[in-house]
């Protein structure tokens with residue numbers, strides 16, 4: 447993968463070799479995805495403004511492997527998850543499931559059975575007026591996994607046990623307000639497992655949880671990935687957890703993917719300056735510089751550039767206009 451103008455030309459997950467090598471095809475693939483959001487009501491005259499949330503991003507997910515999508519807040523990570531979950535239509539580019547392009551609302555129900563999204567905020571993703579049983583019975587019913595009510599109860603208890611909520615018999619009747627953040631996120635994960643998916647898109651699944659329980663929830667996801675051969679997209683702003691958690695890492699900056707590859711390689715030999723900045727921002731007491739001495743911190747980060755472009759304007763035009771304005 448070559449990197450030009452600070453941007454990788456096709457930053458998908460490159461091939462790996464050795465025992466860890468993939469032999470199978472990607473289950474979910476994004477090719478040159480773009481998502482622009484028009485901004486309404488900002489200007490009365492002149493061209494309309496557009497937010498370039500995602501610019502030309504490609505990635506691939508494989509069964510039994512995790513891909514970490516790393517970047518600061520506002521870099522386009524959630525938009526990618528929503529595009530892959532087909533909650534948004536891409537402005538351009540394509541999504542392939544089992545090597546077949548997915549389009550419009552065709553086969554959406556079936557697609558959602560296979561590709562599930564775990565939201566960042568377990569406090570708003572569960573409905574406060576319904577108990578755990580309701581949250582877990584809905585996907586089981588919608589996707590036709592249960593015929594009789596005793597089967598349903600057994601399946602819900604099994605789901606709760608799979609996410610280590612025990613005794614499951616007690617959790618089944620609880621309401622969201624009776625659960626801690628970690629327990630809510632486990633219920634949300636159980637809900638996404640109810641459809642028996644092949645792909646789990648986890649959007650910063652632990653960032654809103656108490657630090658002390660983050661590792662438990664991450665380990666649960668790791669366990670599910672390994673045991674059930676799930677393809678996992680793990681979204682995080684913390685590059686250190688990407689190394690622990692995911693075989694492959696893709697770094698996002700201002701809506702663009704700037705670097706991707708096996709996590710160990712990306713973190714040990716980062717090629718893009720932004721990746722280096724992310725690594726320097728992650729706390730690591732053992733990090734040493736090239737001379738074996740403790741590495742000096744990199745200088746403070748600048749602001750993420752504006753994503754607001756005039757209609758029809760490209761990233762290069764916008765950068766030119768900004769530098770002219772400054773001079």
Ligand SMILES: Nc1ncnc2c1ncn2[C@@H]1O[C@H](COP(=O)(O)OP(=O)(O)O)[C@@H](O)[C@H]1O
Pocket residue numbers: 483497498499517518519520521522523524525526753
């Ligand atoms: N529905 C939307 N309408 C307009 N702009 C949006 C919308 N969703 C996201 N954006 C913008 O797109 C950019 C990327 O957002 P997001 O994907 O949420 O980033 P991240 O998850 O990395 O924090 C941000 O500038 C955000 O304000």
Ligand SMILES: [Mg+2]
Pocket residue numbers: 520523524525650
């Ligand atoms: Mg986000």
